[in-house]
Amino acid sequence: MNTELAAAAAAARHRKVRRQRVRGLTRHAVLLTWTAIIAFPLFWMISTSFKDAGEWVAWPPHWLPNRPTLHNYAQIFAFGALDPTLSRQATEQAFTIWKGLGDAVVVCTTASLLALLLGTFLAYAISRFKVGGPYFRHTILMIRMIPPIVVAISILIYYAIIIPYATSALLGVRISLFDTYLGLILIYAVTTLPFVIWMMLTFIDEVPYTLEHAARLMGARRFQIIRRVVLPLVASGMVVTFLFVFILNWAEFLLALTLTHPEVTTLTVLLNKFQSASEGRLYGPQAAIGTIVTIPVVVLGLLIQKHLVKGFSFGTIRK
């Protein structure tokens, strides 16, 4: 009897081990395949950024550059006149990354900070005072579901026609938001505000009311409570939210394309400009820019990894 039981137990253990092994292998196979699918464009972009013009669209494709070159990078990072040793395509191109990079950093950082500031306070009001009624938080996110192109043209009309004419008629000064930092910052802040509110609501809802009640009973005013109790508790959430909307803005193309040119140029718009009449799209420099613009996002993500984990795991506030 005992031997039978022991044999059955051994068989069961064996089955369990085998099942776990199969499950582990399947899981890894699926995840690795998925990773390959996700990472392939990234690999192709980095690879292309080191390829010379002839290899960009070679057939059969060159997975890795036959003759690795830094020409693409040299071109996009060039200051002043381009080095004559660079490729013909490159010398035809007058663009460098510096202007686009600077503009993108200024616009995206300012717009994200502005949206974060406004959105946090709005989220506080919605969370604590039920501003707008019980369904307001869903309505806010729905606003963001509208495709940007729907608003882009009407905003363009406002920026380029209505506001300049209205201001010159009323104030005698023609003020235009078209192709200005302010114009792009405003539209970026407005379009990302729903995300900020939505995300910050999740974090602020987590802060127990009693913490604020305790602070009120100790004599703290509303702003003191927000500054000293609520904001420190949602700091991780704010970092995550900032990063999220920063990436949204960093990758935004359509609004920037519609509302700016040529004074303000973000990286995505700049990327699109890398084409020439003779060569078509300049995939090499474009891939180099793509690689470069990915770096800050990755670095930011690594730097604030602690906050990311805390922020995305929610429910981090311990009583």
Add this chain to the structure above:
Amino acid sequence: MAAIKLKNLQKSFGGFTAVDGISLDVRDGEFLIMVGPSGCGKTTTLNMISGLETPTSGEIIIGDTVVNDLDPGERGLGMVFQDLALFPHMTVFENIAFGLRVRKVPAEKIRERVAAAAEAMHITPLLGKMPRQCSGGESQRVALARTIVTNPAVFLMDEPLSSLDAKLRVDMRTELKRLHERLKATFIYVTHDQAEAMTMADRIVVMSKGRIEQLGTPLEIYNRPATRFVAGFFGTPTMNFIEGVVEAGSSGARFRGPGFEQPLPADLASDLNGCDIALGVRSEHVVIDGAGAIPGTARLLEPLGDVTLVHFEAAQGRSLVAKVAPGSTLAPGAPLRFRFQPEQCHLFDLASGQRRG
């Protein structure tokens, strides 16, 4: 020091009335405990006193001042919350100092007063720690230290011991009682735990459905409950109730229920002839012995060490419970005879639940 007066205080949330016109005088330096089941309005009342809720109508007077329009921070109150509400991102020192910092007390003074409060609550070694590093009992002391540091005249406590384990809760009860004696401040304490109410209170307010059922000392509440609700709420196990009629006869008044007949003291039942009554008897006043007039069957025995609870069945399957001396020889299923101590019977009007004798 401050007395508190509530005048016809009412609070409605939409169509729901949480507090239904209560009036109450809390004496200066008193330890008053508000007790009642969940949703009875006790916490809402406390929140109105604190200023966290605005009354729909009525007045709150602290000392001589009507404080309805004062902010919570201006009422001179200290409050300990059910979840303690320690700021998780601040050290224990900063938690205690918070109230002083927002009042712009000089840094030197803050250090002194925090040290004194920490000393009083025996938490000096914890000052540099974060709240999450403190045990339940330590967090409790931190919350108390944070409250006493501003020297409030009135302490409000909203079920502060509910998150502690049983032993710690008993220890903290003693601690709170000592604190009250030392500070001589007015304490208003909300709980649904009758044991806390009985052991700590000078007076108890029993609330139900937004109204005060009874106000009295713990022994008054226990020995002479004003309503059937209060009688049922206080005491473990719950009081036994039997419904029936009072009948006056030549040999004195009697209570007659289904299968029950219980003589009543003459003074108790003189004017109740023919009234529908709920007879209430606490388990310790049910006597199981051979002299008992009423038959029953033992169903379950619960030995608690100092006493044994006997759950038994009387006529028509009615379940009753008696407290007997430990070492009872009764066994489940065994027949028994029982009686009630006549002078310990409580009579409540069947319809209104009010005490009738």
